[in-house]
Amino acid sequence: MSAAFEPSAGHAEWADAVGSYLLGAMPDAEQEDFERHLADCPACRHDVAELRPAVQALPVAVSPVPTPPELKDRIMTVVQSEAELLRAAAGRADVPPEPRRPRLPGFSLRPVAAALGAAALLAIGVVTGIALRDDDGDRPAGNGRVVAAQVAAPAAAEGARAAVRVRGQRGTLSVSDMPDPPDGRVYQVWLKRPGRAPEPTTTLFIARSGDIPIAGELRGVERVLVTAEPRGGSRRPSSTPIIVSRPV
């Protein structure tokens, strides 16, 4: 072993971990520990780089099956609507016109990146076609501001739309074409603050469409989540969120 790949202190504990790590077979907590070790251990970083191509070859071994043609339409609908929104956002942000499509590799396209970042929130809304206002929905206004929300679980919630209207510290969730929650369950609204578990609210609903006032203040809330829970609600989420929005 060359000096450049000197193992760190504590390396022995991780000697065989690299395979499991690259295969994605580590339990989450252990993976975080190993990644901290990797940062300090040139020997393990070397092993990871050396064995990565073997793992990258594995998906190539899969027997080809035909891709359903309608899948492309579904994906391109999302992508094209987001691309339109990005162009519109770039226009509003007064970004210089885009350079022509380059013909040589190695060009730089950084100037547009900032506009893309600014538009990311809006872009999320377009996925589900949310437009409760026809102007820039993230701007404070007399009537409150409207934040687009992402409806996750695309298969279950096809066509569903959601948005959160924020006025002061209060919020109203607007939904339309929501799928019914699974049998015996209701939708519950959660407020997520940075570094803390989602806090349950007493806001429960089954409505497919409508405006639902959210119980609780939005101060410091980074995300409003909606999950399907047993009737009466839960104290901690028991399913993955179907709606995610970022009011701040």
Add this chain to the structure above:
Amino acid sequence: MPTRSSLTSSSQPELRSLADEDLMQLMGRGDACAFEVVYERHSGAAYSLAYRMCGARPQAEDVVQEAFVSIWRSGARYDRARGSVRSWVLGIVHNRAIDGLRRSLVHDKRRASDEGIEERFEATERTEVEAARREEALAIQGILAGLPPDQSRVIQLAYFGGFTHSEIAEMLETPIGTIKGRMRLGLEKMRLHLAPAGVTP
């Protein structure tokens, strides 16, 4: 507002001549046409992998949709130092499929992974691209088949089945340390055989 011609047939041949890495840069600034070419190039391998892992069409379609939408939104994060665009795309598909498998409340020990890699090819060879992919698949299958069976098995249970090393240890009634060792040894042997087989993932 700057305008740009929407998806037109005339823009596609120009894009199709670009390398993946250049398409990623265009995609990173919101070029849907560039994304479409990336999708056309890699969706076949992506769907095949998702189908192999999920074992069912609806779940495989959801995995591919989630993965490609996330690729579209995060194209700027592609790092060519870590491998080809194809490997990056397939890595994202793999992660999504694993998330899906681990989310499913019923932990089905009979998941698709346990069947072994040798399967019939469902698709008939229609194009040279498909024939080339089939050749590649056979080459890697050959390398996997050449590994000691206990190494090949833990690699496939982990990568295609989405099982953690602890779950595999329990399933095979073998100490975790032994499982990790087999994973590492198997991957080392695969790496040694990749270059002579002419396969560059």
